[in-house]
Amino acid sequence: MKQFFKLTWKKVIATIIITIIFLISFGTTGGTGSGPFIGSSILSVLSIFLMFLPIAIIGFLQELLKNDLILQPLFLILELIYLYFISCLIIVFWNDNKNRLNNYWRKRTLNKLYIIGIIIIIVIIMIFSIYRDIQKVEKYAGPAPDARREGNIREISLAMENQYDVDNKYPEILIDNEGRIINKNIGSYLNPIPNDPGGGEVKGCNDKKGVPYRGFSNTSNRYQYCIYACLLDGKFFAASEKGTKTLDKAPTNSDCW
Secondary structure, eight states: OHHHHOOOHHHHHHHHHHHHHHHHHHHTSOOTTOOOOTTHHHHHHHHHHHHHHHHHHHHHHHHHHOOHHHHHHHHHHHHHHHHHHHHHHHHHHHHHHHHHHHHHHHHOHHHHHHHHHHHHHHHHHHHHHHHHHHHHHHHOOOSOHHHHHHHHHHHHHHHHHHHHHHHSSOOOOOBOTTSBBOOSOBTTTBSSOOOOOOOOSSTTTTSSTTOOOEEEOOTTOTTOOEEEEEOTTSOEEEEETTEEEEESSOOOSTTOO
């Protein structure tokens, strides 16, 4: 047991390598609005394996602690311990079985066929996973329209807040006679302002691709603003100086909600 936990340069290097593999697998498994990519199946499995124990422990402690300021650092500490444990396990297994594996390889031709067969099976599984990912990438039509709408509204809201920090007031929002935003940019933070991706049944709102989002003029009060997008379920996703919010009814004035 002492030998198992004894710190050596091999264990440190192994831990660094496994940590890099973990970061790659965790950082590329995707998120809200992200599409599939080649290798996602393999990396997802790796990510789950390399996070299994810390996630299980955090899930158990979550109801007891109920504090992200404690849970997040605790997860990182548990994750590093877990990755070090896996590194130690791999090195100890290799040291204990290196000679045995070499003898097994040299002993009989049949043994070599077993090992080669296992390697071939693993390679076939990986090739199949990659092929399946290629099919997903080819068939992927992009994020759902509503996900893009919400992302665009959040992007506009962030640019408005950034400009407010500079000018101590929000940029002037101008609208046309249909209530659509006619601004081309928001300062240097967002240029151009994204438009509706189209794909919907709300006539005059989201049924045409590339039309500007709706909003209200804030010329008379530069300390507030209201912009919104129509969603496919009949609801509305709005942004104002109060933040972002999904609404059951369309905003009727610059107070938004």
